[in-house]
Amino acid sequence: MAKNTPAKWTRKDLLGLEDLAAEEITCLLDKADDFFPCATGRAERPAGKPAPQTLKGRTVLNLFCEDSTRTRTSFTLAAERLGARVIQFHAATSSLSKHETLIDTARNIEAMGLDAIVIRHRERGAPHRVAEAIRCAVLNAGDDAHEHPTQALLDMLALRHKLGRLDNLTIAIVGDIRHSRVARSNLYGLTKLGSRAIFVGPPAFLEGLDDITAPVETSTDFDGVLAECDAVMMLRVQFERHEGVAFDLEDYKRGYQLTAKRLARAKEGAIVLHPGPINRGLELADEVADGPQSVILYQVTCGVAVRMAALSLCIGALDRECKAGRRPSGRAKRGRKS
Numbered sequence: 030m031a032k033n034t035p036a037k038w039t040r041k042d043l044l045g046l047e048d049l050a051a052e053e054i055t056c057l058l059d060k061a062d063d064f065f066p067c068a069t070g071r072a073e074r075p076a077g078k079p080a081p082q083t084l085k086g087r088t089v090l091n092l093f094c095e096d097s098t099r100t101r102t103s104f105t106l107a108a109e110r111l112g113a114r115v116i117q118f119h120a121a122t123s124s125l126s127k128h129e130t131l132i133d134t135a136r137n138i139e140a141m142g143l144d145a146i147v148i149r150h151r152e153r154g155a156p157h158r159v160a161e162a163i164r165c166a167v168l169n170a171g172d173d174a175h176e177h178p179t180q181a182l183l184d185m186l187a188l189r190h191k192l193g194r195l196d197n198l199t200i201a202i203v204g205d206i207r208h209s210r211v212a213r214s215n216l217y218g219l220t221k222l223g224s225r226a227i228f229v230g231p232p233a234f235l236e237g238l239d240d241i242t243a244p245v246e247t248s249t250d251f252d253g254v255l256a257e258c259d260a261v262m263m264l265r266v267q268f269e270r271h272e273g274v275a276f277d278l279e280d281y282k283r284g285y286q287l288t289a290k291r292l293a294r295a296k297e298g299a300i301v302l303h304p305g306p307i308n309r310g311l312e313l314a315d316e317v318a319d320g321p322q323s324v325i326l327y328q329v330t331c332g333v334a335v336r337m338a339a340l341s342l343c344i345g346a347l348d349r350e351c352k353a354g355r356r357p358s359g360r361a362k363r364g365r366k367s
């Protein structure tokens with residue numbers, strides 16, 4: 030695993046990969062590699078080791094306004110394994126239901142003493158707006174169909190571990206591209222590091238990509254692109270975002286379901302990724318999801334290491350800003366005078 034000289038991480042927020050330099054992405058991935066041996070928390074295993082308690086005494090808020098299994102759980106485990114306390118915010122039972130704004134919600138909870146907010150929201154740009162309004166670190170856990178930076182980083186870490194590099198790879202990203210923040214963040218990340226990402230899907234799923242600021246390569250011919258692929262990243266069909274999208278289930282399966290027969294067209298040693306949750310039997314056949322080329326559960330393990338890296342780098346950058354006087358320190362302001 031080649032390690033470039035990492036740029037010093039200076040951002041208190043991780044909002045997307047669109048604005049990051051290649052060196053910053055590599056810095057995050059290298060830091061995740063440092064944490065990888067303790068990412069599973071199984072310190073009793075020979076390969077495992079206890080995580081450094083670098084976030085001891087810190088508080089992280091998981092502010093999720095959309096459902097999540099992997100991202101919420103792995104941010105929680107990442108923060109706790111570094112010694113932080115994690116507060117779980119549940120939108121449905123919060124004062125958001127009484128029309129409190131997201132910014133007021135974030136400011137009020139920050140006033141109780143926070144170091145980082147991890148936010149998932151259905152509105153594009155919501156984490157960015159929160160980051161402008163508050164002092165503490167903000168990490169985007171997925172905003173609408175815009176960005177999901179830690180998902181793309183964990184995908185890239187899995188690719189780097191399994192294929193040995195992140196340049197000169199060809200990766201097909203297949204399925205409901207139109208509604209996918211995972212596809213967008215991966216496109217930014219992979220192309221910045223010198224790989225090629227091809228968006229593959231039926232025409233209806235390749236519309237609405239005008240917001241993307243990187244060059245976009247698309248194909249409707251899944252079978253045609255497979256021979257070039259080092260990896261195939263399948264996406265979930267996001268039925269909940271499908272209002273007005275023409276979609277025939279059987280047509281889709283015929284053209285875009287990844288079966289073992291179809292996967293045999295890819296390069297030898299090609300690996301299969303999926304961010305989860307999977308629609309089994311729709312975008313992915315069971316034989317592939319659970320087959321030898323699948324790295325889907327390995328991605329999930331990488332996610333803990335990536336989120337440990339993201340939390341510690343962003344909180345570290347925030348601390349340096351406060352120390353340098355560039356940002357008021359909420360902790361100091363909270364200090365009680367005797």
Ligand code: CP
Pocket residue numbers: 096097098099100101171180304305306
């Ligand atoms: N991949 C992903 O974001 O999964 P969750 O929605 O379960 O967090």
